[in-house]
Amino acid sequence: MNTLLLLAHPNLESSISNRRIIETISSLKDVEVHSLYNLYADKKIxxxxxxxxxxxxxxxxxxxxxxxxxxxxxxxxxxxxxxxPGFGFGAAQEDFKLKGKNLLLSITTGGKREKYHVGNSYNYTLDETLRPLQMMVNYCKMTYKGYIQSNGRPFTEKEDLDKEIINHTEKLIAFIKDF
Ligand SMILES: Cc1cc2nc3c(=O)[nH]c(=O)nc-3n(C[C@H](O)[C@H](O)[C@H](O)COP(=O)(O)O)c2cc1C
Incomplete structure (x- = not known):
């Protein structure tokens, strides 16, 4: 099974969570990592x-x-x-080149997960926040595998941040290995 991880962090030097997650995941067998901001600083993909x-x-x-x-x-x-068109979607069946491929979201948030609830400060769930990406998956006839989330800077204490990062990384490794 081949895994492609697209990393979208504009400043890895100042990152804590994404940098540590990626450092571990990059060493896994059969995982290709594309750091989009590093590869395409000029935005020409x-x-x-x-x-x-x-x-x-x-x-x-x-x-x-x-x-x-x-x-x-x-x-x-x-x-x-x-x-x-003709790759991600189109009028003909063969235009859906990603049909059946699986997509997982791996996200760090500054706002703690309890804020992503109706009635709490953000008033929408994380699931609702991620709708456009879920719709992309549907539109391209891919399969949505859900998300892994961890609390990140700036509202998480250092000790909790370490736990969040370790937990996130372990979940991600387990998902990739069990896939
Ligand atoms: C421009 C900007 C916008 C942000 N917007 C949000 C947001 O809408 N919701 C949220 O939970 N955190 C938000 N954050 C916090 C980041 O998600 C958080 O700092 C990041 O996930 C930590 O990961 P890192 O250590 O790899 O940078 C924002 C941060 C920045 C710099």
Whole structure:
């Protein structure tokens, strides 16, 4: 089973959670990591290379910090350019080149998970916040495998942050290995 992980973090040098998660996941066998901001600082995505990696993969993971209740903008640029008509979707069955592939979201949030509830400060669940990505999965006839979330900076104490990162990384490794 081949896994492709797309990392969308604009500043890995200052990252704590995503950097540590990625350092561990990168060492796993059969996992290809594309750090989108590092690869495409000029926002010009190598569409052919991205599509080739997608076609070879069974499991696709989007790894990102939540920014304004969405993913950082490079992921949208990637979607706009890579999931083109005739590859991601289209009028004919053969236009859905990602049909049946699995997508997992791996997200860090500054807001603690209890805030993502109706009646609490954000008033929407994380599941609801992630709807556009779930709709992308449906539209491309892929299979949504849910999400792994951990609490990150700036509202998590250092000791709790360590636990969150370790727990997140272990869940992600287990998911990839059991897949
Ligand atoms: C521009 C910006 C917007 C953010 N928006 C949100 C948000 O909407 N919801 C949230 O829970 N956290 C938000 N955060 C917090 C980040 O998600 C958090 O700092 C990040 O997940 C921590 O991961 P890192 O240590 O890898 O950078 C935001 C952070 C920045 C810099």
């Amino acid at each position: 190598d569409v052919a290379a991205e599509q080739e990696s997608l076609v070879k993969s069974d499991l696709i993971i989007f790894q990102f910090p939540m920014f304004w209740f969405s993913a950082p903008p490079i992921l949208k640029t990637w979607q706009d350019q890579v999931l083109s």
